[in-house]
Amino acid sequence: MSAPAEVAVYLDHAATTPVDPAVAEAMAACLRDDGVFGNPASSGHAWGRAAAGRVERARAAVAALINAPVEGVHFTSGATESINTAILGVTRFAMARDRGGHVITGATEHSATLAACRRLEQEGAQVTYLAPDTDGRVTAEAVAAALRDDTVLVSLMHVNNETGVIQPIEAVGRHLRDHAAVFHVDAAQSAGLLPLDVAMGIDLLSLSAHKFYGPKGAGVLYVRQQPRLRLDPLFYGGEQEGGLRPGTVPVHQVVGMGEAAELVVRRQEADHAHLQALTIRLLDGLQALDGVIVNGTGPRCPHILNVSFVGVHGESLALALRGPGVSVGSACTSALATPSHVLRAMGVPDALALASFRFSPGRGTTGDDVDAVLNMAADALEQQRRRSTIWAAFRAGATIDSLYRGGTRVA
Ligand SMILES: Cc1ncc(COP(=O)(O)O)c(C=O)c1O
Structure with missing residues (x-):
């Protein structure tokens, strides 16, 4: 997939797709x-x-x-x-x-x-x-x-x-x-x-x-x-x-x-199967990183996966991913530093909503693209969580509720 120099992996197809x-x-x-x-x-x-x-x-x-x-x-x-x-x-x-x-x-x-x-x-x-x-x-x-x-x-x-x-x-x-x-x-x-x-x-x-x-x-x-x-x-x-x-x-x-x-219409089945496979690969990889919460556990369309990361600061993680060139997020709200109204309505605590990311693969996304993003996410999480008191508490057995509900701590 060809892309602007600073964007290595485009995972924002829910925002827009390239013209065929x-x-x-x-x-x-x-x-x-x-x-x-x-x-x-x-x-x-x-x-x-x-x-x-x-x-x-x-x-x-x-x-x-x-x-x-x-x-x-x-x-x-x-x-x-x-x-x-x-x-x-x-x-x-x-x-x-x-x-x-x-x-x-x-x-x-x-x-x-x-x-x-x-x-x-x-x-x-x-x-x-x-x-x-x-x-x-x-x-x-x-x-x-x-x-x-x-x-x-x-x-x-x-x-x-x-x-x-x-x-x-x-x-x-x-x-x-x-x-x-x-x-x-x-x-x-x-x-x-x-x-x-x-x-x-x-x-x-x-x-x-x-x-x-x-x-x-x-x-x-x-x-x-x-x-x-x-x-x-x-x-x-x-x-x-x-x-x-x-x-x-x-x-x-x-x-x-x-x-x-x-x-x-001709490609619907093939597109669906391709995206399903990519999202499963992505979700498996993310869950292996631990402290990853899926937002929206109802039946999902396979081109969107939204997760919150425990023990990270959303903006810092966004920078860490976007710096090397991963396009993730929600184009509709990313310009605003407020928690998404969607996640709020679902009862996601603000600090977790602010540490949430939308991964949205498309027709041109490959398994290698997904693996590259998983590697970047793993590195960024490791670095950020080293300094996080929330992460330390989570690892020691504290629950998400006790860590995030009613509090304003972020990382
Ligand atoms: C669910 C939904 N409705 C409406 C819109 C608006 O679409 P358009 O960009 O064509 O105005 C979008 C685009 O982000 C969307 O995702």
């Missing part, structure tokens, strides 16, 4: 004047019609990825936009017609969901944030218990981007069948790795191309068509994407996403 070479080629063919560069809305000439043809082929590819009818697939700039459109659009539409204003979501959702919900609260909506079990799962029973007559929307992620924990989407979908609330699923992390089927009772679904070897800046919002689900758009100005997402469709982005979707 076939995807880059398909995109390049939609940019130049010897390619399909037309505006797909220009149906009056051949350039426009050729572009529209490519866009519709991409729509069919994405529809196949989530087993949805093509008419339900709407192109957006990414999962953040899709999530905002779904959450704000459905709730605002309902509130404007006095059809309720209560939303249910999880406390461990991506910030796009949480921030959209907070915005809705400012507009008068009520939001229930469900706490997960300590294994990171929000149960279908908890969702059912939180449902009210005025609940208009339940929004849950399929796979958590920090822990890889899989949420029981199918069971939640079943519970919602007899309720008027619509069900939105943020599938940004599961697309291409877990089976996705909107027939699981899903009314709205968000995807992001750059998580499955497609380009950044491209995403999808699936909206149920039968019966047609109505929601307010975020933007106004044109009829593209059924008026839900007006603006000229970025053909190269959409074509790249379609190509990536076709590839990922």
Whole structure:
């Protein structure tokens, strides 16, 4: 795998994946004047019609990825936009017609969901944030218990981007069948790795191309068509994407996403098996280092492993790993020196949350890459733990609870 000079092993595929070479080629063919560069809305000439043809082929590819009818697939700039459109659009539409204003979501959702919900609260909506079990799962029973007559929307992620924990989407979908609330699923992390089927009772679904070897800046919002689900758009100005997402469709982005979707459908089983093998190797190696706690013990998607290290200072360990070139972490929170909201909601003590790392291998990761990271981690841990009083106490038999709960000590 080629990489910037200072990055030897890229283990951050949950943050973003490299574009597959076939995807880059398909995109390049939609940019130049010897390619399909037309505006797909220009149906009056051949350039426009050729572009529209490519866009519709991409729509069919994405529809196949989530087993949805093509008419339900709407192109957006990414999962953040899709999530905002779904959450704000459905709730605002309902509130404007006095059809309720209560939303249910999880406390461990991506910030796009949480921030959209907070915005809705400012507009008068009520939001229930469900706490997960300590294994990171929000149960279908908890969702059912939180449902009210005025609940208009339940929004849950399929796979958590920090822990890889899989949420029981199918069971939640079943519970919602007899309720008027619509069900939105943020599938940004599961697309291409877990089976996705909107027939699981899903009314709205968000995807992001750059998580499955497609380009950044491209995403999808699936909206149920039968019966047609109505929601307010975020933007106004044109009829593209059924008026839900007006603006000229970025053909190269959409074509790249379609190509990536076709590839990922074909590769799903092989990718899953490859990542499973790598994650098992990584976990075995890490556990041999002792004092390693897995965050999220529920069923997990195999491209994410989140662990906390006992007796280390998170920032120092991050420096020790990133210095020689290991890209780990959570892109969504690493710029902030606060514990992750996901780990906090799962009851992980702050000091352990701050000493947590997300390892996220991908298609191009090899067993040698994993072994190299394990060696670096072993060296760094050994050095740091030599000076740690917590580590000494842990080795002497103190429990994690006694060492970390209610205290502020870090290493
Ligand atoms: C679970 C989840 N939802 C939403 C997003 C946002 O996706 P995008 O980068 O396409 O806006 C991400 C990206 O990190 C994610 O992991």
